[in-house]
Structures are given as structure tokens and as C-alpha cells.
Amino acid sequence: MLWYVGKRLLQSIVTLFIIITIVFSLLRLMPEEGYLGAAAEKMSAAQKEVYLTNLGLRDPLLVQLGNFYADLLQGDLGKSVTYRTDVPVVTILADKIMYSLFFGLGAVGISLLIGVPLGILMAQMKGRWLDRLGTGYIVFVVAVPAAVYYLVIQMYITDIFHLPMLFDEYKPITWLLPLTSMALAPTASYAMWMRRYMVDELNKDYIKLARAKGVKERTLMFSHVLRNAFIPMAQYLPATILFTITGSIYIESLYSIPGMGGLLVDAIQRQDNTIVQGLVLVFSSLGIIGLILGDIAMALVDPRIKLGKGESVR
């Protein structure tokens, strides 16, 4: 197990390395105005050239890459250009990351707590009203674009319950709506997959045998069906974590939460290359961590999976 985790980590570091290199080379193609900031219009062509040379952007690509990695290993992601001029990106991110973590993990937690039991209940009451209600909810969330229902929730729920529309750190009541909206989609996907795997499992022969033996329905559900249905569920954890990145971009800028998602929107609108680059790195690392966690969770839940040898594509 430990050996497997170690190997998997090493593999991810290689992937991360490749991704960072790709991201880096792509970012060299970014519009150069993004490095000049507000002063760009006043500068002459020669001044711009000197400025860019000083930033090291006229060096050969490999030298730039080397410098980039050297800086990265020291935890230096460059300085913000337009967002907060000359403040190190790392400092800006450090302020923001706690908000994003709180809302991201909070949403995943809520959706696990609600989605999984909902899926189990739906499988048990297959074809009855709860199942239909749940299916309706899932179709709604999958089909209606997130942008629309996030807005509708913000617009009407705040109206009906007289809640403040924007996030306020010191009023916990304002945390509620962003958290719930972010949890809506992952809840639906957990419920959908849980239901499907439970139903698949219920139709198998060993369940019929257990029934024939006279195993109690409760024991059957919880120690046979649930245990087996949980195994494929484990791999949806990373997908949810990835999802909260997108969710956070919408939600954070809607409720003006000072997190990383909102920052990305701001940075893009102000053409701040270094912040975009830093955020892309953080988000892709998060994605990779999510995938590793999913694989480990899967190995933990299912004793039959020996991921060490003969690995397959998920």
C-alpha cells in the first residue's frame, strides 16, 4: 500500500512537471501587454523592450524555463502587474486560499452528507415518489446551466428570506447560500452514481442468495450492497474536487467572496499575466492531488484492487 502510494506520488510529480512546462510555454504566448500594466500606453516601443528585457522575457526559452523553475522551488511566483502592483503573487494567493478551501471543502462535505444517503434511499425506493423526485432534481441540475440557477438562487432566495446578497465574513448567515449553491451539482452526481451502483448491485446473484438464506434486509443493504456499491463511488471524489474549482469561480465572483476563483476572474479582466499563471499552477496541482486521493481512496475501500501491478486506465 505505502509502496503504491509512493509510486503514485512520484508519477504525479512527473505529470505535474510536464503540465507546468506546458503551461509555462503556453504562457509565453500570452499578450505582452499583460506584463506592462497601466503604464503600457505611455511607453515608447524602446521603453517596452527594455522593460521586457529586464523582466527576463527576451532570454532564450530554455533559460527562462530554468529561471522559472528556480523561482518556483523557492516559492516565488513573480509579482502582480495590475491587480495589486508589485505585490508578490504568493502573498496575494496566501490571503485568498483559506476562503477557497473553506467553501470548496465545505461544499464537498455537504454534498457527501446529503448526496450519498439520497442515492441509497432512491435505490431502496426505486420507482416510487422519492426516486422520481430525486431523478427530477438530478435532471434539473445536469441540464440547466450552472450560471442560470446560481443566479436564480441568489436573486430569489435572498429576496424571500431577506438575506444579504453579498458575502460578509462576520455574518455566518451569508456563508449559507454560496455553500448550498456550490453543493447542488456534486450532490446530484453523488446521488445519481450511488443510486446506479446500488441498483446494479441489488440485481446480482449473491444478493438473491443472501435473501434466500434469510439475511435481514437491513444487514443486506448495509453490509453487502452498500459496501460493494461504495467502491466505484470512491473515484468520483476527485471529479468533485475538480468541479469545486469551476463552482468557486462562479460563486466567488457572484457573492464577491475574496477567494481564488474570484481572483482569477479579476486577474483575467485586468490582464495580469503573473497572477493568471500562478492560479493556473495552483488549480492544476489541486486537480492532480484530487486524482491521487481518488486512487488511494479506491485502494482503501476495495481490498481486491492491487493497484501496484498491472495498472489500468480508470
Added chain:
Amino acid sequence: MSMYTEEIDNMSDKSRAQLFDFVEATDGQAEDIAYSNYSYWRSTWKSFLKNRVAVFLLVMVCIIVAFTMFQPYLPAQKSPTEIYLDDQTGLQARNIAPNAEFWFGTNSIGQDLWSRIWAGTRTSLMIGCVVALVEAFVGITIGTLWGFSRKLEMPITQLYNVVDNIPTTIVLILMSYILRPSISTIIIAMCITGWVEMARFIRNQIVILRDREYNLASKCLGTSDYRIIIKNLLPYLISVIMLRMSLAIPFAIGAEVFLTYIGLGLPISEPSLGNLINEGRVLMMSPDLRYQLIFPSIVLSIMTIAFYIIGNAFADAADPKNHV
């Protein structure tokens, strides 16, 4: 004795002549008995028709698509990009509520919302369809090679591991940040990541199917690989391919809305559903202007739900196990 034999012979001659008529038969007719008149697509269509909701939505989508095509040629239509002026004051006709002249009202700079919505639906649908087709083509090609060829398995798996590890959202954002926002940028950005899912699915199915007995038998009879893939393997996957394609269209529209939301979408001069929703979002704080958000949202929701349900119904219908 001999008389009896003669009698019997005569009888059997007679009966042969009376009981059986020899029919002229061609080889082609003999073949007819060997095949039932089962047609895959006809059965698929038949079981699709049984799902009333899906048929209704399909008709509706067809009408909407046809309407977006013909709308500019109908009488009394306004241009989606022209800024209209107020007759009396000569100022821009800003934020006019829906009335007889502007059916869905005007937006904050005085453009006609009705024609913008249909122009936007046209753009968004076009993006969605192109992305779905490219995804299907690239995904199926790579997926088949990946699953079928043992030599290509390793390199493609490595490629997959890298591409799959990059969050889709990040690729979308990066591509649109680097290239100029335009229709082709959005299409390219979505295609770069979209094929991965499809390819993986096709590959997994082909690995399962390729060594089944019927394929082994085909191979022993000397069928070429190409024919095995086209005739034996891909027909198995039609239902899945169809489902993925129909989901790709709403996803592409959603991604376009997302990109516009974070400021990387199409320019305002190019009306799209994303643009319209984004314009409406800015104004939603004042209740009188909410119609600018609500109209495009309704069109968008109808389109996505319809594609989702049609896709699922068609995937069910395309599965031969559900045929009679």
C-alpha cells in the same frame, strides 16, 4: 402382383403431380429466408417513437433550430446588432420593457433583444454542433486505435494521463486568454479537451469486445482489421456515442456561457447565449430589467434539457437489447 405395382406407381405419379407444384426459384429468393427483415435503424427509430416526451422535445428542438435559421428573413424583424434610437429624443432606446415594437424589449445600449436571442441561439448551437462532431470524430478515431492496436497502446496511454490530469476549465481559460476571443477560439479550446472522455470510453469498450469469440471467428475467416472495427465493434458503441454527442452540445453551450462570464467570451458584437446572459446578469439588481436575464436563460434551459432528454432516450433506443 405386377398389376398392383403398376397401380401404386400410377398413384404416386398422380399424387406427386397433384400435391406438389414446382416453383421457379432464383438464388436471390433463397437468400431471403436466411435473413429476417430486421433493420437496426428502423427498430431504433421505432423504440425512440415510444418515448412520447422525447419525441415532443425532438419536434420542439427541430422547430427552434428551423426558426433560428429563418427568423432573419421573416417580416418585421430587427437587426441583432443595430443600436436603435428613440424617435422623440434621438437618444439610444435603452432598456425598453417588452412592447409591440420590441417584442422582448431592448438591452442597455438599445439593441433589440428578440433578434439578439435568436442570433445568439444560432451562434451557440453552431458552436455546440461543431464541437460535438469534432469530439466524436477525434474521440472515436483515437479511441479505436488505442483499444485495437497493441503498439499504440503505451504512447496513447501516456498522452492520456497528461491531458486528463489538466482540469478542463484551466485549458479553456488558458486557450481563450492566449488566443483572441472568437468563435473559432472557443471551438478549438473545447475540442482540445473534449475528445479525451470519448476516446477513453471507446477504448475501454473495444478492449472488452475485441477478443470475444465472434471477433476471433471473423479474424480466422480472414476479415481485415478495418472491417472488424467498422462492422463488428463500432455498431456496439452507437448508443454510447450518441449519448456523448448529445451531451456535448449542452456542455459546449454551458462552457461558452462560463467563458463569457469570466470575461473571455465572444465580443459583444457577436451575439451568443453566453453574451446575453452575461449582459442580463449585470442588470439583475433592478427588478424591472430582469427580463433581460430571464428570456435568454429560458431559451438556454429549454435547449439543454431537451438535448439531455433526447440524448438519453436515443441512447436507450439505439441499444439493440431494447429492440423487440
